[in-house]
Amino acid sequence: MNDERRLFVQTAGVASLIGFAAWPEQVVAQPQPGRDYRVLQTPQPVEAPAGKVEVIEFFAYWCPHCNGLQPVLTDWKKRLPGDVLFRREHVSFRETRIQQLHYALVAMGRDEALSPRVFNAIHVERQRLDSPQKMAEVLGLDVKQFVAVYDSFSVRTRARRGAQLAEAYGIDGVPSLAVAGRFVTAPSMAGSNAAALQVVDQLIELSRKRS
Numbered sequence: 001m002n003d004e005r006r007l008f009v010q011t012a013g014v015a016s017l018i019g020f021a022a023w024p025e026q027v028v029a030q031p032q033p034g035r036d037y038r039v040l041q042t043p044q045p046v047e048a049p050a051g052k053v054e055v056i057e058f059f060a061y062w063c064p065h066c067n068g069l070q071p072v073l074t075d076w077k078k079r080l081p082g083d084v085l086f087r088r089e090h091v092s093f094r095e096t097r098i099q100q101l102h103y104a105l106v107a108m109g110r111d112e113a114l115s116p117r118v119f120n121a122i123h124v125e126r127q128r129l130d131s132p133q134k135m136a137e138v139l140g141l142d143v144k145q146f147v148a149v150y151d152s153f154s155v156r157t158r159a160r161r162g163a164q165l166a167e168a169y170g171i172d173g174v175p176s177l178a179v180a181g182r183f184v185t186a187p188s189m190a191g192s193n194a195a196a197l198q199v200v201d202q203l204i205e206l207s208r209k210r211s
Contacts, residue, residue: 031185031190031198031199031202031203035189036185036189036190036191036195036199037183037184037185037189037190037199037203038170038183038184038185038189039182039183040169040170040181040182040183040184042168043181043182044165044168044169044178044181044182045181046180046181047085047087048085048180051083052083052084052085053083053084053085053179053180053204053207053208054084054085054087054178054179054180054181055084055085055086055087055177055178055179055180055200055204056086056087056088056089056165056169056177056178057073057086057087057088057089057175057176057177058088058089058090058091058165058166058169058171058174058175058176058177058178059088059089059090059091059174059175060090060091060093060095060098060099060174061090061098061101061102061115061118061119061122062095062098062122063174063175064123065174065175065187066119066174066175067119067122067123068193069175069187069193070115070116070119072193072194072197073193073197076197083208084204088102088111089162089165089166090102090103090159090162091162091163091166091171091174092159092162092163092166096159097129097130098122098129099159099162099163100150100155100156100159101118101129101132101135101150102118102159102162103155103158103159103162104132104146104149104150104152104155105118106158107149107152107154107155107158108141108146108149110141114139117138117139118139121138121139132146132147132150132151133147135150169184170184171184173186173188174186175187175196177196177197177200179200179203179204179207180203180204180207180210182207182210183203183206183207185199185200185203
C-alpha cells in the first residue's frame with residue numbers, strides 16, 4: 001500500500017477500518033437522512049432515461065470493504081426490478097492504475113465477467129497488478145489487445161470522468177452507493193452491507209415517487 005492510499009484509509013473513515021468487522025448484518029427499519037444516507041445539495045445528472053432509477057456503486061478494486069460487499073451486492077442485483085439501472089464507477093483517490101483497469105474492462109465488455117477475478121487476484125492471491133501487461137496475464141487476456149485498450153484515449157477519458165463523478169457526489173470513502181443522482185449511502189452510514197442495500201431499496205422507492 002502506498003503512502004497516499006494508506007493516508008486515505010486512515011482518514012477516509014475510521015468507521016471503514018474499525019466498524020466493518022463489528023457491524024452486525026442487520027437492516028434498518030426506517031432510514032433517516034443525515035444518518036443512514038445523505039441528500040446531495042446539488043442533484044447530479046443521470047444516465048438513466050425517464051422512468052428509470054439509476055444506482056451507482058462507487059468502489060475500488062483495492063478496497064477490502066468493497067471486496068467484502070461484492071457477494072451481497074451480487075445477490076441483490078439479481079433481484080433488481082426492470083426500472084432500475086445499475087452501474088459502477090471506480091474511484092481513483094490518486095490510484096489511477098487500478099482505476100484504469102476497471103474502465104478498460106468496461107470498454108471490452110468484460111467488467112461483469114472479470115471483476116470477481118480482479119478482486120480475488122488482489123485480496124486472495126495478493127497479486128501486484130502494477131502494469132497493464134501483468135493485469136492481462138493474471139486475467140487471461142490477450143496482452144497486446146488489452147494494453148491497446150488500457151492505454152487508449154477513450155479509456156483514459158472515461159477514467160477521468162469517473163474521478164469527476166466521485167468528486168461531484170462528494171465520495172470520500174468506498175464502497176458508497178448513489179441513487180437517482182440525489183442520494184448517497186454506504187455501509188459505514190447504514191451500519192452494515194445488508195442495511196446499506198435496504199437503504200438503497202427505500203431510496204429507489206422514494207425516487208419513483210418523485211418522478
